[in-house]
Amino acid sequence: MxxxxxxxxxxxxxxxxxxxxxxxxxxxxxxxxxxKATHQPRRQWEPPVDIFETTDAIYVIVALPGVSDATLSDLEVRGDTLYVAGQRQVPTPGERAVLHRLEIPHGHFERAITLPWPRLTIAGHELTDGCLYLTLAKR
Structure with missing residues (x-):
């Protein structure tokens, strides 16, 4: 050869x-x-959060682009844990739109945040500019 x-x-x-x-x-x-997560029955994502403290309250900002109050399914403090859950649909800009990239998470989201402050209550919340702004009153 x-x-x-x-x-x-x-x-x-x-x-x-x-x-x-x-x-x-x-x-x-x-x-x-x-x-796939073996402990979760459905696909989900966790939104990022920022947490601030003053003498009277804890402020939590949760990044939830495209989420409305109607699609929030859980917003509560149980014990020392804040729970935020809901759904983000894939936006549909038009019936003839062609998807080229899908980077913003969608579907079911859930976030459980253990807080070092006992006995907090949700004093208010507002969804604006793609973020959920929570005020947790200290008792």
Whole structure:
């Protein structure tokens, strides 16, 4: 056999082995980051929060773009934990719109935040500018 042909065959074998190795690596990464939660019966996401404290209250800001009061299903303090849950629908700008990218989370969301302050009550809430603003009164 010609050595030039042998080198091409070796190169093809190496390239194929490298492609398979990289595909397996990509599959492992995909499984690691996108595995289904076994303890949750439905797909959900957790909105980010900011928490501030004054002498009289705790202020919690929850990032909820596109969520209305009507789609909030849970907003309460139970014990030392604040619960916020609801639904964010995928916005539909028009029947002929073509989706090119979907980065803002959608579907069921749920956030449970254990707070170090005992006996808080929700004194008020407002959804504005894509955020839920909560005031938790200290008792």
């Amino acid at each position: 010609d050595e030039g042909v042998m080198a091409i065959d070796d190169l093809d074998s190496w390239m194929w082995a490298e492609a398979v190795r990289r595909q397996e690596q990509a599959d492992r990464i995909q499984r690691q980051f996108f595995k």
